[in-house]
Amino acid sequence: MTADSTTPSYVLRYFDLIGLAETSRMLLTAAKVEWTEEHPEWPQEKPNQPFGHLPVLVEKNGAEDGSDFILSESGSIERYLARTFKFVPTDLKQVARQEQLRDQQLDVIVAFFSQLRMVDEAKKERRGDFDEMLDKITEIHTTLLRKNGDCGHLFGEELSYADMSAYAFYKLFIMYAVEFDADVGSLVKDKITPEILNLIRTVESDPLLEEHVAKKGSLVTHVLPE
Ligand SMILES: N[C@@H](CCC(=O)N[C@@H](CS)C(=O)NCC(=O)O)C(=O)O
Numbered sequence: 001m002t003a004d005s006t007t008p009s010y011v012l013r014y015f016d017l018i019g020l021a022e023t024s025r026m027l028l029t030a031a032k033v034e035w036t037e038e039h040p041e042w043p044q045e046k047p048n049q050p051f052g053h054l055p056v057l058v059e060k061n062g063a064e065d066g067s068d069f070i071l072s073e074s075g076s077i078e079r080y081l082a083r084t085f086k087f088v089p090t091d092l093k094q095v096a097r098q099e100q101l102r103d104q105q106l107d108v109i110v111a112f113f114s115q116l117r118m119v120d121e122a123k124k125e126r127r128g129d130f131d132e133m134l135d136k137i138t139e140i141h142t143t144l145l146r147k148n149g150d151c152g153h154l155f156g157e158e159l160s161y162a163d164m165s166a167y168a169f170y171k172l173f174i175m176y177a178v179e180f181d182a183d184v185g186s187l188v189k190d191k192i193t194p195e196i197l198n199l200i201r202t203v204e205s206d207p208l209l210e211e212h213v214a215k216k217g218s219l220v221t222h223v224l225p226e
Pocket residue numbers: 019020043046052053054055072073074075
């Protein structure tokens with residue numbers, strides 16, 4: 001989809017951090033549509049969000065009656081954007097193969113953040129779950145990338161939702177989660193295989209995402225050894 005006079009404009013409401021909005025930012029940027037980001041005052045603006053949390057996507061005049069279409073839940077927002085801008089195939093099985101990765105990645109993110117608040121034995125156990133899940137997802141990414149000919153894409157030969165979502169997953173740990181646990185950056189970096197590094201490079205060098213990398217910083221430079 002390329003922007004023209006009938007293309008709707010979008011607002012993405014989120015905090016000024018990578019968190020749960022990075023894939024949606026990438027989808028909106030890669031789609032070359034008109035969009036802006038809002039950082040609502042918090043918690044003052046909490047009651048004004050449909051589910052009381054962020055991210056929230058607003059598609060101007062996008063609802064059936066011509067009012068704004070407002071969508072909550074990061075996964076639903078991503079799926080809506082990925083389908084709207086055709087970053088997923090139309091075949092139901094192929095799209096499901098991409099979406100299952102995003103859901104697993106979110107489980108790994110949740111496992112990481114939930115153990116931060118725990119103490120002693122419970123923390124150790126949850127940390128173990130996180131380590132195990134991290135091993136599994138990096139193995140899955142690597143296998144898929146190899147199976148796809150190590151062309152830097154998880155599926156097919158073009159930038160897809162799965163590519164952007166996997167990129168945002170590694171970025172979250174290496175460029176954001178380190179604020180909460182200084183060690184997690186090197187832990188995740190150690191698991192980055194040559195295939196995953198190629199994915200990160202491929203996503204960053206895609207002309208559709210040039211603007212995003214220029215604005216939000218390069219992950220490749222964080223991953224490469226100094
Ligand atoms: N399941 C939701 C979780 C959203 C969520 O927990 N958002 C956090 C930021 S990452 C938030 O809004 N926190 C502030 C609050 O709940 O008051 C999603 O995936 O969008």
